[in-house]
Amino acid sequence: MQKNRISSVDVLRGITIAAMILVNTPGDWGNVYAPLLHAQWHGYTPTDLVFPFFLFIVGCSIAFSYNGRTPSGAVYGKISVRALKLIALGLFLGAFTLSFPFFKEFSTIRFPGVLQRIGLVFFFAAIIALNANWKALLGITGGLLLGYWAILGYVSLPDGSAPSYERVPNNWAMYIDKAVLGSHTYKEDYDPEGLLSTIPSIASALIGVLIGRLLLAQAGEKTTKLLGIGAAMLVAGTLWSFLFPINKALWTSSFVLVTAGWATLFLAVIYYLLDVRGIQFGETFRKMGANALILYFLSSFISKVMGSIRVGDTSLHGWLYQTIYVHDFLPAKLSSLLYALTVVAFYVLLGLFLYRRRIFIKV
Structure with missing residues (x-):
């Protein structure tokens, strides 16, 4: 097996998995900036590249x-x-x-x-x-x-x-x-x-x-x-x-x-x-990418769970979004994006935690 990793590929993997989580977890699917949505049919957007x-x-x-x-x-x-x-x-x-x-x-x-x-x-x-x-x-x-x-x-x-x-x-x-x-x-x-x-x-x-x-x-x-x-x-x-x-x-x-x-x-x-x-950058994404697939799985699973747990007349996801991110002074699409960025930040930190503990979950 090849032991010498190509660092650029590892960094691109981390960036890509972060982008996958970003486009999959907006606060409100009704309020998403166009580049973060798939093309309706023909053509492509940045999201379609992920x-x-x-x-x-x-x-x-x-x-x-x-x-x-x-x-x-x-x-x-x-x-x-x-x-x-x-x-x-x-x-x-x-x-x-x-x-x-x-x-x-x-x-x-x-x-x-x-x-x-x-x-x-x-x-x-x-x-x-x-x-x-x-x-x-x-x-x-x-x-x-x-x-x-x-x-x-x-x-x-x-x-x-x-x-x-x-x-x-x-x-x-x-x-x-x-x-x-x-x-x-x-x-x-x-x-x-x-x-x-x-x-x-x-x-x-x-x-x-x-x-x-x-x-x-x-x-x-x-x-x-x-x-x-x-x-x-x-x-x-x-x-x-x-x-x-x-x-x-x-x-x-x-x-x-x-x-x-x-x-x-x-x-x-x-x-x-x-x-x-030899310019050093992207180390956070390289470490996140070491557990890319399990982080993607967890993001999908936890998102599904949060959408299923009821809190009053909404879900846990809806309650957190409405309580923390939705404000009159913020545009609706920006609120939705901030929620998605928070989710990405959580999985970046989780990826760093796993890497520092030398925990690599290979799927």
Whole structure:
């Protein structure tokens, strides 16, 4: 296993997990600044970058952790166990309720989710990375993106209708989610972490694997390469979007390239400042990132619990928000943001506490 960590990747992981918590825990979903919301359908906002950034970092981590590893049953077993743990935690979040018997009725449980997708993406990306050189990885990534485009854009549905990228029944991603998952989705007709859209999300991680291997290389000007690769993906994804719209809910191929491009550019800047110039910053985020997944799980779980505990005619979350953050002299959106920032600060401190106690909970 690679022992020498790339500090810039660890810092970017911490920043990303803090951003994930920030956009998921506003004080009031009715009062959120536009950049902290997902795009309604086509297009993207800063919030839409957060999850693909994390999958990109998963890919980088795979490159570091399995560098030089020989494929074996034991290695595959560890990969499988970790993937199953992530999927199980995600299913638990989707099913848990405070009301006895503490789990929702089966028909109302959402099967897909963020942790489930991370688990699936990790499993397939790690298996592929173990068995492929950079040329094969590049070919597989390109094949996934082109194949997904072909299916979503050019294959007629079983009833003979032409496929669409819009939020309509003849969208292939929605069609498969409805046919396979039925009512076990985020919305009635689709899920942003659905089945078919998991295919291109694997490509997001494979791009991270390629970037991770570039960082591990002994020779070459890495910052310039990262900037060039990031800019190239950003331009390519933007141009592709004229044919295949950028869309997070569908995780379109143009979305993969644009978000991977931004992730690579962000990483290039952090890498240059931290790993090349030796400017010390981001230590708090690096330490927080050491327990990234468990902090994300706890933030989702505790948020769910606080929304379920009743205090008068509202929830514990609502009572705390209204009592502490809502004031006539504060704009409603600012109050909501301050609540979210407080939540982030709590998990930053928790991450620092765990790190200082040398407690690393690996999921």
